[in-house]
Amino acid sequence: MIFSDIFFKQLPDPLSQQLFQISALLNIKTVCNDPLNFKWLETDEKQKILIHYLEDPHQHAALISSDIIASGKHLVFCPHVDTEAEALLISNGFHGALKVNASVVDIIEALKSIDSNKLYFSHDAMSRYIQTRKRxxxxxxxxxxxxxxxxxxxxxxxxxxxxxxxxxxxxxxxxxxxxxxxxxxxxxxxxxxxxxxxxxxxxxxx
Incomplete structure (x- = not known):
């Protein structure tokens, strides 16, 4: 299994530490970036999963710039994630969502799915998104x-x-x-x- 690079952006310290530990355990190459430094946009997008922290996806999901969204794959961590928020994240171009207190197993599965060009959202959220599109x-x-x-x-x-x-x-x-x-x-x-x-x-x- 070849994992993509992981980019850390404005994450709570405990979550950053956990992600670094998982990266080391799985031998995933990780890169830490200053949120104001967007040089990572120039890197190979095939080797990039950008990880976001959104306090409230209902308010903040649409604020991520199109340059960032177009730059690679995206996994979002939020304090709370409901079906409506997940559907909103899907519609805004994100690839997966997890709660901040997600287990190591869930984080690994999310990274594997996104790296394999699959979405990592609940079945309810994807069903709602698909049904909305059909209408x-x-x-x-x-x-x-x-x-x-x-x-x-x-x-x-x-x-x-x-x-x-x-x-x-x-x-x-x-x-x-x-x-x-x-x-x-x-x-x-x-x-x-x-x-x-x-x-x-x-x-x-x-």
Missing amino acids: QPNTQRQAELLSVTTKKEQQVLTLICQGMSNDQIADNLSISVNTVKMHIQNIFKKTKISSRGQLSYAFAQV
Whole structure:
């Protein structure tokens, strides 16, 4: 099993210590970053799981910038996590959620799942998210949003909605990862949407 790098950002000390212990136990390469230093955005996104701490996901999930969301895979730790919060996190582009007091076993399982390109949320949350998506009509607003994007941006958007990473999109379209990132930033600006999850949610039925 090859684990991705783990990035620590604004985590409570006890949780950081526990994660470092798990990393050492499993021989996972870990990197500690200053929250104000975003050089980690330039690293290989295939080797990156960014770990967040959100005091209240209902209020703070949408505040994570699109640059950060687009930079890799994301695991969130929260004091309390309910089904509604998990569904919100899914829609905002996160890949998993755990309570701050999660067991070592749960943390390991979450990291394994996310590293394998799987989501780590409760079945209830994923069911709610899927059911909500199914109820979204192909609205005039969606058509308007599509009308402001180019053909290439629409191709990138389609692959984002399929859950592909930047590297996978680049391979699929035979373009560079930097070009993919440029298209995604243009899509965010034109649609006024700030995360991959929100794009998937808004265009699920397009």
